[in-house]
Amino acid sequence: MARLLVTGGAGYIGSHVVLDLLLQGHEVVVLDDLSAGHPLALVRVAELAGRAARFVHADLADLGRVVPALEGVDAVLHLAAKKAVPESMAAPELYFRNNVGALCTFLEAMEHAGVRRIVYSSSAAVYGPQPDAPITEDAALSPESPYGLTKAHGEQMLHWMCARRGWAAVSLRYFNPVGAHTSGRIGQPHEDAAALVPRALAALLPGGRALTVFGTDWPTPDGTCLRDFIHIDDLGRAHRLALDALTPGVHAVYNVGTGRPHSVREVLSACLRVTGRAVPAHDGPRRDGDMARATADPSRFREATGFVAAGGLDAMVESAWRWTEANPRGYGPR
Numbered sequence: 093m094a095r096l097l098v099t100g101g102a103g104y105i106g107s108h109v110v111l112d113l114l115l116q117g118h119e120v121v122v123l124d125d126l127s128a129g130h131p132l133a134l135v136r137v138a139e140l141a142g143r144a145a146r147f148v149h150a151d152l153a154d155l156g157r158v159v160p161a162l163e164g165v166d167a168v169l170h171l172a173a174k175k176a177v178p179e180s181m182a183a184p185e186l187y188f189r190n191n192v193g194a195l196c197t198f199l200e201a202m203e204h205a206g207v208r209r210i211v212y213s214s215s216a217a218v219y220g221p222q223p224d225a226p227i228t229e230d231a232a233l234s235p236e237s238p239y240g241l242t243k244a245h246g247e248q249m250l251h252w253m254c255a256r257r258g259w260a261a262v263s264l265r266y267f268n269p270v271g272a273h274t275s276g277r278i279g280q281p282h283e284d285a286a287a288l289v290p291r292a293l294a295a296l297l298p299g300g301r302a303l304t305v306f307g308t309d310w311p312t313p314d315g316t317c318l319r320d321f322i323h324i325d326d327l328g329r330a331h332r333l334a335l336d337a338l339t340p341g342v343h344a345v346y347n348v349g350t351g352r353p354h355s356v357r358e359v360l361s362a363c364l365r366v367t368g369r370a371v372p373a374h375d376g377p378r379r380d381g382d383m384a385r386a387t388a389d390p391s392r393f394r395e396a397t398g399f400v401a402a403g404g405l406d407a408m409v410e411s412a413w414r415w416t417e418a419n420p421r422g423y424g425p426r
């Protein structure tokens with residue numbers, strides 16, 4: 093059993109990671125400023141796990157609260173960040189301050205506290221547009237958005253903390269996390285999400301807005317973008333395996349995806365199969381910062397940890413629909 097600090101643990105991915113860690117018997121401290129996360133997520137995680145994480149309501153850069161929270165911690169899982177590509181295109185400075193500036197302060201606090209093990213939430217957004225082939229971790233980093241740039245900066249800072257301070261770090265480049273816990277009690281609030289599946293399913297709720305398909309003229313088989321979706325349950329397990337893979341002096345970088353891309357139209361077909369209803373959708377122009385395809389080559393993480401993503405597209409959509417139907421207004425007002 094370890095004591096683990098999860099930053100951003102009240103958010104979508106963080107709440108699933110915290111649940112997985114509690115179920116494995118770890119002691120968990122969550123640090124979150126609730127700028128996007130929701131306290132009810134942690135209440136429900138505690139119900140599902142049968143015990144609670146300790147909650148510290150704080151910004152990453154608030155040293156008065158961060159330093160005591162780091163006491164006795166064996167490793168950090170750092171998920172706290174702003175994450176919306178379109179918002180980062182509109183206001184890059186918010187992303188620089190939160191995802192890089194606050195992270196610098198937090199890393200310094202970790203070093204002072206002697207906590208030198210970290211699993212970092214990175215993203216496929218660190219890569220630029222790619223040819224047809226699945227993307228390996230050795231592909232050049234050329235983020236197309238300020239958001240992607242901040243994620244790449246975080247990785248590079250960790251590289252140097254490992255090289256010069258002997259830290260152990262794993263950066264997980266998530267592709268497109270989808271779905272919810274099988275209970276339907278925790279999930280991704282659609283009102284906060286720019287992601288395809290929450291938006292598509294929200295369009296099926298009473299008063300839901302039709303979905304816009306951003307671009308139907310991409311160089312892909314059906315003209316819509318291709319993405320590599322990964323079940324949120326798989327992602328929870330990936331963090332646990334990443335903790336085991338931490339090695340002093342090494343910053344390891346892994347793609348976390350399935351390697352099996354699906355187009356936007358295929359996702360809409362899965363929504364129809366799962367819900368029995370067609371998602372109201374209309375075609376629109378391409379969106380700033382998007383690319384035609386992004387598929388992971390997941391083999392490096394598999395070789396290092398044995399990780400294989402289990403959840404298929406229908407399972408992802410099914411769990412997301414269970415959550416959406418049971419929580420049409422997400423967790424409600426903060």
Ligand SMILES: NC(=O)c1ccc[n+]([C@@H]2O[C@H](COP(=O)([O-])OP(=O)(O)OC[C@H]3O[C@@H](n4cnc5c(N)ncnc54)[C@H](O)[C@@H]3O)[C@@H](O)[C@H]2O)c1
Nearest residue numbers: 100103104105124125126127128129151152172173213215
């Ligand atoms: N969801 C995705 O599609 C996706 C894809 C790739 C990578 N990621 C990364 O995964 C991580 C988690 O994403 P998510 O989808 O759960 O997002 P989320 O917005 O649901 O969760 C992020 C959490 O971090 C908290 N937070 C943000 N800034 C903070 C700060 N300065 N101090 C303290 N808490 C802060 C928010 O309140 C929220 O609870 C992020 O780092 C994101 O960049 C997400």
